[in-house]
Amino acid sequence: MDANLNSQTAWTVTPGLSPRELECLAWVSQGKSSTDIGAILGLSARTVDSYLEKAASKLGVRTRIEAVAVGVRRGLIEVD
Template identity: 45%
Template sequence: SSIPQLIAEASMQDPLSDRERECLFWVSEGKTTDEVALILGVSSNTVNSYITHAIQKFAASNRAMAIATAIRSGII
C-alpha cells in the first residue's frame, strides 16, 4: 500500500481508538514506549499493543508509517 492510498482510506473515517490515537501522538512527539506508558498510566506492553493495533488498522508496515498516515490524515 502506498502512503497516499493509506491516507485516503484513513481520511474516510478515523479507525483508531482513543488510546491508539494517544499512543501514536505521544510517539510522534518523540516519547519512548516507557514514557508513553507512564503518561497514560498503563504498562509498556499495553502501549505496544495499542501501537500494533494502529499499525494493523492502517495496514502500515511499521510504527513510523502508521504515525505518518495518522498525521497526514489529520487523526493526530
C-alpha cells in the first residue's frame, strides 16, 4: 500500500469515540487535569485517564494533547 494513501485515510476516518471520551477530551482542551475532570464528572482521575487513553488510541495518537489536536482538526471537539 502507498504510505501517502494511509496518511490521508487516517486523517479522514472518524473513529467511534464514546460521549464520555469526547467529554473528557473537551475538558482537556480547556486546560483541565484528570483530577479536575474527575471532580467535574464525578469520576476518579484514573477513570478519566482511561477514557483519554482510549480516545487517543482510537485517534491513532499517543498523548492527550495530540488527541485534542486531532479532535479539533476533525471537528469532534470545539475550543473557544
